[in-house]
Amino acid sequence: MxxxxxxxxxxxxxxxxxxxxxxxxxxxxxxxxxxxxxxxxxxxxxxxxxxxxxxxxxxYESFADSDALAVEVYERVITNLVDETLAALATSPEEEQERIRTGLSAIVAHLAADPRRGRLIFTTALSHPALAAKRLEMVRMFAGLLAAQAQSFYKTDPTARLDAVARFLVGGFGETLTAWQHGDLDVTQEELVDLCVALFASSAASVRD
Incomplete structure (x- = not known):
């Protein structure tokens, strides 16, 4: 009954x-x-x-506590960001700068479309105890995805240099996005992408060599 x-x-x-x-x-x-x-x-x-x-x-029919909800919100935001970026890359031109631009444009556009996402990823996660470890996982995951994309594009093997460059770029890109979203970096969305494309492309030389 x-x-x-x-x-x-x-x-x-x-x-x-x-x-x-x-x-x-x-x-x-x-x-x-x-x-x-x-x-x-x-x-x-x-x-x-x-x-x-x-x-x-x-x-409580869905979440054990507020930390469980926070983790699920964070994971959902990251998953959607990754899915959208990889979908964009799947149809990207096979030219170095255009491929870099496609990936970075997708990330910036996704975060700009809903500022809550960027604040969660780059600001809240730094101070929220339940999300601090998740943020570290996110950085490692994005560095791994970037390294994998570079290996596939440049036909290179995994190396400590590639891993270091990937981590450097992901960390720097995150800090740049944070500054832009907080209004500390006075550039348009298009100018931000142009700047980051140039930085990523210049770093690619250390991977190719």
């Missing part, structure tokens, strides 16, 4: 669909709070439930 009640449609939407919709609202509310431009905003169960319009008991 209780089983049938739990799956009974309400307003044409069954229980699983309602739970999924609540989960999506909580994730988006989590991104609102974690990616807020107001540094005083913190992520709490009460706060995210109020933002999402969901009562607390429904929060």
């Amino acid at each position: 209780s089983t049938s009640a739990s799956v009974r449609p309400y307003g044409g939407v069954n229980a699983d669909q309602r739970a999924s919709e609540r989960r999506e609202r909580l994730l988006d509310a989590g991104l609102d709070l974690l990616g807020s431009a107001d540094d005083s905003v913190t992520l709490t169960v009460r706060g995210v439930c109020a933002q999402a319009g969901v009562v607390a008991r429904y929060f």
Whole structure:
């Protein structure tokens, strides 16, 4: 009897669909709070439930606590960023600077389209205990993806130099994006991409040689 009640449609939407919709609202509310431009905003169960319009008991059907929500929000943002960048690279011209431009343009455009994403990745994750380790994983992952792309493009083997260059570029690119998003770097989106393309292309010489 209780089983049938739990799956009974309400307003044409069954229980699983309602739970999924609540989960999506909580994730988006989590991104609102974690990616807020107001540094005083913190992520709490009460706060995210109020933002999402969901009562607390429904929060716990999807997440163990606020840290679990924060980690899932972060991982979702990173996954979407990687997927969009790799999709762009899959149709990129096979010319060095154009390929670099395609990848960097995709990243910058994705973050610029929703400033919450960049604030979460580059600012919030530095101070949020549950996300600090995730940010380190993210840097290693992007460095690995960059190194793999370079190996494939330049037909080179993995080396300590390639790994060092990839980490240097990913770290520098992240700092540059952070400065731009905070308004400390007074350039347009197009100028930012042009600058970073030139820096990445000049570093490519150390990989080719």
